[in-house]
Amino acid sequence: MATRGFPEGFAWGAATASYQIEGSVTADGRGASIWDTFAHTPGKVLNGENGDVAVDHYARYAEDVALMGSLGLNAYRFSLSWPRIQPGGRGVNGAGLDFYKRLVDELLEQGITPYATLYHWDLPQELQDAGGWPERDTAYRFAEYAQVAHEALSDRVKHWMTVNEPWCAAFLGYGSGDHAPGLRSSAQAVRAAHHLLLAHGLAAPLLKANDCLVGAAPNLYAVTPVSDSEADLDAARRIDGLQNRFFLDALLRGSYPEDVVADLEPFGFADVVQPGDLDLIGGKVDFLGINYYSRHTVSADPDAAGMVATSPFASASPWPGAESVAFVNAGRPVTDMGWEVDPGGLHEILTRVAKEYPSVPLYITENGAAYVDTVADGGVDDQERLDYIEAHLAACHDAIADGVPLKGYFAWSFLDNFEWGWGYGKRFGLVYVDYETQVRIPKSSAHWYGRVARHNGLS
Numbered sequence: 001m002a003t004r005g006f007p008e009g010f011a012w013g014a015a016t017a018s019y020q021i022e023g024s025v026t027a028d029g030r031g032a033s034i035w036d037t038f039a040h041t042p043g044k045v046l047n048g049e050n051g052d053v054a055v056d057h058y059a060r061y062a063e064d065v066a067l068m069g070s071l072g073l074n075a076y077r078f079s080l081s082w083p084r085i086q087p088g089g090r091g092v093n094g095a096g097l098d099f100y101k102r103l104v105d106e107l108l109e110q111g112i113t114p115y116a117t118l119y120h121w122d123l124p125q126e127l128q129d130a131g132g133w134p135e136r137d138t139a140y141r142f143a144e145y146a147q148v149a150h151e152a153l154s155d156r157v158k159h160w161m162t163v164n165e166p167w168c169a170a171f172l173g174y175g176s177g178d179h180a181p182g183l184r185s186s187a188q189a190v191r192a193a194h195h196l197l198l199a200h201g202l203a204a205p206l207l208k209a210n211d212c213l214v215g216a217a218p219n220l221y222a223v224t225p226v227s228d229s230e231a232d233l234d235a236a237r238r239i240d241g242l243q244n245r246f247f248l249d250a251l252l253r254g255s256y257p258e259d260v261v262a263d264l265e266p267f268g269f270a271d272v273v274q275p276g277d278l279d280l281i282g283g284k285v286d287f288l289g290i291n292y293y294s295r296h297t298v299s300a301d302p303d304a305a306g307m308v309a310t311s312p313f314a315s316a317s318p319w320p321g322a323e324s325v326a327f328v329n330a331g332r333p334v335t336d337m338g339w340e341v342d343p344g345g346l347h348e349i350l351t352r353v354a355k356e357y358p359s360v361p362l363y364i365t366e367n368g369a370a371y372v373d374t375v376a377d378g379g380v381d382d383q384e385r386l387d388y389i390e391a392h393l394a395a396c397h398d399a400i401a402d403g404v405p406l407k408g409y410f411a412w413s414f415l416d417n418f419e420w421g422w423g424y425g426k427r428f429g430l431v432y433v434d435y436e437t438q439v440r441i442p443k444s445s446a447h448w449y450g451r452v453a454r455h456n457g458l459s
């Protein structure tokens with residue numbers, strides 16, 4: 001029996017993404033994505049690793065879903081591979097859709113509710129060749145893709161997210177170049193950011209049909225200045241603006257924060273937004289997903305590169321708006337990613353969003369930690385990851401007690417998988433994967449989290 005119970009019907013899930021787990025990158029008509037291209041470009045991913053095989057989920061999905069069910073999860077967040085459903089970004093690949101129909105049927109058979117993300121960064125390469133997210137037409141291609149996926153799956157999938165972390169897709173993909181397609185242009189990055197939100201706005205109304213609910217999943221950070229000096233306070237304002245308020249205001253209010261628009265003016269942002277765009281984008285969600293991992297502690301530093309550890313390769317150019325901002329460690333314990341462990345930041349974000357953007361049901365659509373895992377006696381004792389998740393779930397419990405309408409939590413990630421620029425060097429999974437044999441080993445955190453899910457709360 002849980003002593004710290006969660007609301008009845010709370011979604012206890014885990015999350016993954018197509019390019020990070022599926023493999024089978026040419027099977028059944030799948031086309032190339034920008035991550036296929038990026039990962040196969042020398043110097044972009046540690047040890048030259050890529051998602052060609054990943055953790056072979058395309059072939060092993062039934063085994064993986066059975067494991068979710070046996071552990072006790074009641075929800076699963078996954079992403080659809082756009083180039084598997086629309087090779088080249090157009091048309092319909094029935095064989096690609098059939099995989100997701102099989103996956104969803106297995107989930108429903110296990111009593112697991114599917115939560116589908118349409119875009120988790122794997123843009124069809126041909127659409128990038130035509131300009132990618134800096135090109136406004138890509139938003140319209142996304143809406144068509146959303147329609148195709150929804151028509152095929154909405155009889156069984158009732159929870160849809162349009163875009164995972166538009167900040168990452170825009171500012172790491174087109175600003176710092178640490179993510180695919182690896183471009184370094186602040187002007188392109190701000191264009192991409194707006195068009196990713198426009199894509200959400202164009203697709204959201206379509207996704208509500210057939211009694212479906214639609215959301216998005218921005219990554220949000222608690223942000224704190226190292227001092228209350230004017231320079232440090234402004235650094236915090238800038239990072240909070242670009243990381244959090246830019247996306248929250250657009251998605252939930254249909255406006256951009258004036259200070260952030262001013263910060264982005266040097267990159268031509270004013271020319272990107274067309275009349276009516278923000279009315280399309282704002283107020284369309286039935287729920288908001290929040291991906292939370294840590295807090296940013298920032299200081300003004302004219303010599304700073306303005307980068308957080310987003311890849312093992314030191315990026316030469318900061319993402320737009322982060323110039324002259326240093327990201328510092330405030331002395332908290334850190335995960336294997338070097339990210340500070342700060343569950344208080346999750347409570348801060350949840351209560352802030354609930355207060356400043358009221359009446360929007362919330363989910364934690366990603367929260368988790370990378371730590372070095374070791375297999376011993378056939379198991380993996382990952383106490384640090386278990387402690388991280390427990391502390392963040394306690395913060396969720398406190399936030400709910402404070403009136404936050406939190407409806408679910410998805411641990412990142414169900415399986416160890418391809419961690420973008422870090423390749424397979426960082427393990428976030430509840431379940432360990434032996435990359436040589438593809439054998440799955442539930443870690444201590446998986447068994448513990450399954451008990452939390454079955455008891456609907458913490459002890």
Ligand SMILES: OC[C@@H]1[C@@H](O)[C@H](O)[C@@H](O)c2nc(CNc3ccccc3)cn21
Pocket residue numbers: 017020164165168219291293309310366412419420428
């Ligand atoms: O890095 C862990 C996960 C990643 O595997 C997911 O695909 C992605 O949705 C995700 N977002 C964050 C938070 N932000 C972030 C910051 C720098 C680089 C990448 C992600 C962490 N993660």
